Amino acid sequence: MEQHFTDTIDAGRRIEPRDWMPDGYRKTMIRQIAQHAHSEIIGMQPEGTWITRAPSLRRKAILLAKVQDEAGHGMYLYSAAETLGADRGDLTRKLIDGRQKYSSIFNYPALSYADVGVIGWLVDGAAIVNQVPLCRSSYGPYARAMIRICKEESFHQRQGYELLLAMMNGTSAQRAMVQDAADRYWWPSLMMFGPPDADSPNTAQSMKWGIKRHTNDELRQRFVDMTVPQAARLGVTLPDPDLRWNDERGHYDFGEPDWEEFKAVLSGAGPCNAERSARRRAAHDDGAWVREAALAHAARTRNPPAERIFAATGAPDA
């Protein structure tokens, strides 16, 4: 069975839910998919705070649609984790109790409306660079979920960039807001790709299993190369004095993110960790009655009371 699994991966074919897989593969897939799902769900919070304060009806409609998409992504991903035997309620409890991670990026605040644009441009931009290769990930349900997610992320990135273009063509105060947001989000966006390869405990095995197709550093470089010309077009300066084109490498050189800050954010000491978790916990508690009502409704639908059957079909003969 192990040979068949290895042959399937080596031939670039997909592992499907009913196929045999090593325990480590299942565990790694559940970890990655759960962290990804949690990121989508927690990721609704920073931008969500701006829905009621959007500057126009058009911006509000776009932002609502985007945040709703993130909820949808979380749902596809929890479903993908369920195909591996994970229990959705259990995953949610692990998120709420702080036993499972979500992306570091969502532990930073969204301080102005320009942050909505910069999150779309940089955070969704980084997400696309990271997730497009995952459409070829070896686990079928995850790879297929990723195709739809990437299409939607692409819309998210464009709406962010379009919003920033509008602001950069506005007043000097608006341009300053965009620059400030880019200054705050640049380094945390680079951290989204994970620790440097030398400090990444999972990359080597995940590459062998075809779960990941590129290393963290490869994707970080790809993101920098893609983003620098976009920043120039916008008229935004990226806050890195070491950022320059390297003709020999055919890539941009860039500075080192503050990995101590990254570790602090992962260990719960980021600017918004406590707030994000508390909000998620409160939403879960406040939603208890919805879950109870849904369960009661499902039970009633499975075993409808006699009077409802008779109302629909007419009373039986005495």
Ligand code: BYC
């Ligand atoms: N934040 O060995 P490594 C989105 C963890 S959602 C937090 O390199 P791996 C969006 C890592 O999980 C964005 N934790 O790990 C949503 C591992 O944890 P364990 C989320 C991080 O898995 C709404 C440990 O550190 N995207 O885009 O090989 C609105 C060691 O790292 C981070 C995904 O989840 C981090 N930044 O590689 C807008 C994509 N980085 O083992 C946008 C799918 C690392 O200690 N995930 N860790 O539990 C992946 O591609 C990979 O899991 C990663 C990490 C590249 C993130």
